[in-house]
Amino acid sequence: MTNNKSCQRASSLASDACERKLSFREWFRLRLHMLMCQNCRNCEDEIHLLHDVLALMRRKNGTFEIDLPQKDRKLIRDALRDIAEE
Amino acid sequence: MLLPPFPVSWQNSGMGGKKSANDRESGDQAGNRNAEEWLTQYGDYLYRYALFRLSNEEIARDMVQETLIAAWKAHEKFRGDSSVRTWLVGIMKHKITDYVRKQIRDRNLASHLETDPTSDFFDANGQWLHPVQGWNDDPERLSSNQEFLQALSTCVAKLPEQHRHVFSLRELSGEDIGSICKACDITPTNLHVIMHRARLALRKCLEKTWFGDK
Numbered sequence: 001m002t003n004n005k006s007c008q009r010a011s012s013l014a015s016d017a018c019e020r021k022l023s024f025r026e027w028f029r030l031r032l033h034m035l036m037c038q039n040c041r042n043c044e045d046e047i048h049l050l051h052d053v054l055a056l057m058r059r060k061n062g063t064f065e066i067d068l069p070q071k072d073r074k075l076i077r078d079a080l081r082d083i084a085e086e
Numbered sequence: 087m088l089l090p091p092f093p094v095s096w097q098n099s100g101m102g103g104k105k106s107a108n109d110r111e112s113g114d115q116a117g118n119r120n121a122e123e124w125l126t127q128y129g130d131y132l133y134r135y136a137l138f139r140l141s142n143e144e145i146a147r148d149m150v151q152e153t154l155i156a157a158w159k160a161h162e163k164f165r166g167d168s169s170v171r172t173w174l175v176g177i178m179k180h181k182i183t184d185y186v187r188k189q190i191r192d193r194n195l196a197s198h199l200e201t202d203p204t205s206d207f208f209d210a211n212g213q214w215l216h217p218v219q220g221w222n223d224d225p226e227r228l229s230s231n232q233e234f235l236q237a238l239s240t241c242v243a244k245l246p247e248q249h250r251h252v253f254s255l256r257e258l259s260g261e262d263i264g265s266i267c268k269a270c271d272i273t274p275t276n277l278h279v280i281m282h283r284a285r286l287a288l289r290k291c292l293e294k295t296w297f298g299d300k
């Protein structure tokens with residue numbers, strides 16, 4: 001991974017590691033590259049931070065504090081009544 | 087005319103067993119359970135759930151409506167093994183997956199893999215074009231920060247459509263890789279490529295809109 005496309009490939013493997021277990025060869029090459037590249041270390045940290053934040057939000061049922069707007073609530077209520085009348 | 091209430095057997099059995107604290111707190115009482123009651127009690131929760139995953143208010147509203155209609159049509163099958171909210175969310179998850187599958191198939195979004203947006207971040211030798219700054223933040227703190235969630239949602243909404251759908255199913259809904267590949271008609275390798283591209287685009291967007299001025 002010290003050849004062409006090294007950082008691009010490293011960031012791809014760092015992302016893949018969130019989805020699957022890397023092979024030993026992939027893992028070793030990634031770690032070797034990380035030893036030499038601060039940019040990729042930062043990128044890997046950020047990918048993992050984002051992944052961890054989203055996992056925590058799923059666990060906490062994280063959602064926005066936004067209510068269903070009243071006009072939309074009325075539209076849905078009307079639709080439900082239409083269906084009931086069919 | 088109100089939609090039909092739950093069967094009497096549910097009303098007498100307190101919805102048939104396990105109930106979440108949320109259901110108990112919301113005063114889920116016998117006699118007034120019907121689709122309009124679900125809209126009143128769970129409309130906000132369902133809307134937030136859909137909005138977070140779809141990043142579009144109009145589609146989120148449609149998902150709430152479709153979920154409640156499907157729930158009403160299928161209410162006799164609900165046996166009360168879970169809370170009403172959990173049951174409704176289960177229906178909504180299927181609705182969202184169906185919607186995404188339809189979008190990707192109807193609009194042939196899988197063909198968009200041919201262009202590589204990550205090439206914007208690297209030079210011809212695959213080296214970073216610009217320095218990557220460190221973020222140094224705490225996942226626990228960020229996951230509870232509504233302003234950050236808004237910034238993240240705005241960035242997710244800016245992703246190319248196919249990336250947004252796949253990323254949302256994987257990271258926001260927590261679907262497994264197999265079901266996403268099946269729903270979106272892509273291979274696991276395609277999924278890895280999409281996730282990589284989506285993550286780099288989100289990283290760049292958040293660097294500008296959130297971490298840049300912190």
